[in-house]
Amino acid sequence: MANGAPVRAPSDNTDGVATVGMGHGARTRRAARTAALLSVALTASLMAGCTGHGRDDDRAPHGTATPAPSRSAVAGSPLAVKIDNVGAARPQTGLGAADVVYVEQVEGGLSRLLAVYATRLPRAVGPVRSARESDLELLRQFTMPTLAFSGAQRALLPLIDRAPLRARSPDEAPGAYYRDPGRAAPHNLCLRPSALLPAAPGAAALTTGFRFGPAPSGGTPVSARSVRYPAARFTFTWSAGRGGWLVAMDGGPAATTDGGRPAPATVVVQHVTVRTSRYHDVLGSRTPYTETVGSGRAEVLRDGRSYDGFWSRPTAADGTSFTTADGGRLGFAAGQVWVVFVPGP
CATH class of the missing domain: 3.50.90.10 (YerB-like)
Incomplete structure (x- = not known):
């Protein structure tokens, strides 16, 4: 991309994004100002x-007027x-x-x-x-x-x-x-x-409703857990050395440019209802809607063990609570949490 090209999110065949960002009232209010600014916004940032x-990676590019x-x-x-x-x-x-x-x-x-x-x-x-x-x-x-x-x-x-x-x-x-x-x-x-x-x-x-603390009694020793979507796969493999679950995506180790391989301390496999929404991409494929309000089964992976339990989120304004089969609190290990939403009861 040439230097000085505006920051834009192009449409693509997967998303069918017809426009960028809000694209309505907010765009109208800012259109004149933004047009003048975008022509110089990215010269430094593209590098x-x-x-x-990069040199400017924690600052906005010169020439923009985005307020703090x-x-x-x-x-x-x-x-x-x-x-x-x-x-x-x-x-x-x-x-x-x-x-x-x-x-x-x-x-x-x-x-x-x-x-x-x-x-x-x-x-x-x-x-x-x-x-x-x-x-x-x-x-x-x-x-x-x-x-x-x-x-x-x-x-x-x-x-x-x-x-x-x-x-x-x-x-x-x-x-x-x-x-x-x-x-x-x-x-x-x-x-x-x-x-x-x-x-x-x-x-x-972080008003997620998650509770952190000691693991409940019981649980099943687990070395790895895989979750599959129709065209994607995740595998979480316990690493005692990292104190977390090494993430693999589509059969290969996950990686980041700035922090190595992700290894969340807790992985939640949350069974939810996934229904068809009224929205679709440019190919006509309907967008799945993941329902995160309600209740259902959950599996919590921590400390090399798997704990079966249940999740509950009564309203959208609530966080999600996790309990064991006997109603006790299902505490998470301290650290990063990955929540994988999977279809199913």
Whole structure:
């Protein structure tokens, strides 16, 4: 991509994203100003890539006028980033710093990640991709979270606009995004979190309902656990040396550009209802909708063991609680949590 090209999230055959970002009232208000700024916004940032090691990778590019967010607007509010997970998007950047990584099924049986940051902000995150309707329900558990995403299907944009969150696509915050010249679009859009949040809000912003503490009694020793979608596969292998579950995707070890192989301390396999939504991509494939309000079975992996239990989230404003078969609290191990949503009772 030539220097000075505007930050844009192009449409692609997988997502069918018809426009970028909010694309409605907010775009109209900012169109004149943004057009003048975008022509010079990326000259420095294009050289940095998604690695997080470029000279300007923790600052907005020169020439943009993206204002620093006020602390009052984001106090106690985490950052959620929609992250690409097809082969061309790997290795990702910034996954190791996330407090929670949600894995969901999207069109074509593929997978996508939603990473939530509260205790620390990495210098870069990416590749950033488009949002889904399910994300809006999932993020209701947080207080006005900031959602970083590349865009969305046109019909979904009004729902995003009305949701209780701070939507920040490249249209809303052009200075927060840049293109990695070493990757092909659309798998090369990267985010500087510090351009959206002044600082990490802290653990109190993680209103997930998760409880951390000692493991319950019982459990079954497990060396590895695999989860399959129609066109994607995850395997979590216990590593005593890392004190976590080494992540593999589609048969190969997962990797990041800035933190090595992810090894979450806790992995949750959450059995949910996945239904067909009213939205679809340009090929006509309907978007799956993952229901995260309700209750169902869950498997919690920690300390090399698997614990069967149940999850419950009465309303969208609630976090999700996890209990053992006898109703006791199912505590998580301290550290990063991956939640994998799988269809099934």
